[in-house]
Amino acid sequence: MLGAIEAGGTKFVCAVGDKEGTILDSIQIPTTVPEETMPLVIDFFRKHDIEAIGIGSFGPIDINLESPSYGYITSTPKPGWRHYGLVQAVKEAFPVPVGFNTDVNAAALGELELGAAKGLNSCMYMTIGTGIGAGAIVQGKLVQGLSHPEMGHILVRRHPDDSYKGKCPYHSDCLEGLAAGPAIEERWGAKGIELAGRPEVWDLEAYYIAQALMQYILVLSPQKVILGGGVMNQKQIFPSVHKYLTEMMNEYVAMPELSEYIVSPGLSDRAGITGSLMLAQEALSEKEKTLNYQKQ
Ligand code: ADP
Numbered sequence: 001m002l003g004a005i006e007a008g009g010t011k012f013v014c015a016v017g018d019k020e021g022t023i024l025d026s027i028q029i030p031t032t033v034p035e036e037t038m039p040l041v042i043d044f045f046r047k048h049d050i051e052a053i054g055i056g057s058f059g060p061i062d063i064n065l066e067s068p069s070y071g072y073i074t075s076t077p078k079p080g081w082r083h084y085g086l087v088q089a090v091k092e093a094f095p096v097p098v099g100f101n102t103d104v105n106a107a108a109l110g111e112l113e114l115g116a117a118k119g120l121n122s123c124m125y126m127t128i129g130t131g132i133g134a135g136a137i138v139q140g141k142l143v144q145g146l147s148h149p150e151m152g153h154i155l156v157r158r159h160p161d162d163s164y165k166g167k168c169p170y171h172s173d174c175l176e177g178l179a180a181g182p183a184i185e186e187r188w189g190a191k192g193i194e195l196a197g198r199p200e201v202w203d204l205e206a207y208y209i210a211q212a213l214m215q216y217i218l219v220l221s222p223q224k225v226i227l228g229g230g231v232m233n234q235k236q237i238f239p240s241v242h243k244y245l246t247e248m249m250n251e252y253v254a255m256p257e258l259s260e261y262i263v264s265p266g267l268s269d270r271a272g273i274t275g276s277l278m279l280a281q282e283a284l285s286e287k288e289k290t291l292n293y294q295k296q
């Protein structure tokens with residue numbers, strides 16, 4: 001049995017399941033402060049006999065195994081979670097292998113193994129919700145270097161008619177600052193869901209998302225692009241993204257039929273938690289590899 005945690009800014013989803021991605025039990029816990037949230041997380045897993053735990057977390061996080069702050073959430077503005085040792089807290093309660101990565105990398109992994117990118121060896125998963133983030137798998141491996149990618153904060157060309165200042169506390173008008181849910185709400189003065197009947201809102205949204213996708217596609221060359229998060233419930237964004245991307249790419253790079261290339265998650269809202277199970281399985285396999293090596 002494997003454990004999985006999808007640690008989000010609003011809620012923690014905890015699940016137990018198997019390496020095939022079948023979820024046997026799950027729970028949702030509000031993200032308040034670590035002192036409140038973590039004991040509930042630990043109580044849930046105490047009820048199960050788990051061999052490993054995978055965590056897909058909001059970030060930025062430290063996933064560099066060599067770093068002294070590996071396993072920590074780093075620069076979040078969320079009270080109480082800044083410089084919090086999430087892996088450490090889990091390991092203290094459960095002496096099992098723990099896999100740790102970003103929520104979007106976990107979702108990319110889930111979608112590659114069992115969702116819209118099944119059978120491929122590369123994909124990217126982008127979420128457009130309270131924030132914007134993306135995870136990517138290239139040649140079967142999660143993209144990781146100095147740290148994990150932070151693709152939500154790239155710079156985009158502002159639409160000539162858009163005078164909204166932007167909402168990112170670090171960069172003002174980066175992609176997240178212009179196109180995440182809170183930016184839509186502040187620019188148009190209503191929540192995303194209430195703006196469903198305003199085509200100009202979603203056309204502008206698609207304009208920014210298409211720019212981001214053009215850059216991701218040119219840099220990473222993913223075989224499938226998966227767009228999730230609350231904002232993408234506005235399905236009308238998809239055809240506009242296809243239109244803008246086609247225009248901007250201008251036939252420079254050949255892409256598959258866009259309605260099959262840029263898609264909703266195959267696992268709907270279970271991509272992140274399913275991918276976190278995969279992270280648990282990876283952590284378990286790593287440990288087994290080490291044990292076998294020591295035996296030889
Ligand atoms: P989170 O990013 O916190 O995990 P979500 O992915 O649900 O959560 O994103 C929440 C954001 O998405 C909010 O800004 C909300 O207004 C927006 N949102 C949620 N549902 C919709 C919808 N149906 N249409 C437009 N925007 C939505």
Ligand code: ZN
Pocket residue numbers: 152153168169170171172174175176177
């Ligand atoms: Zn930013």
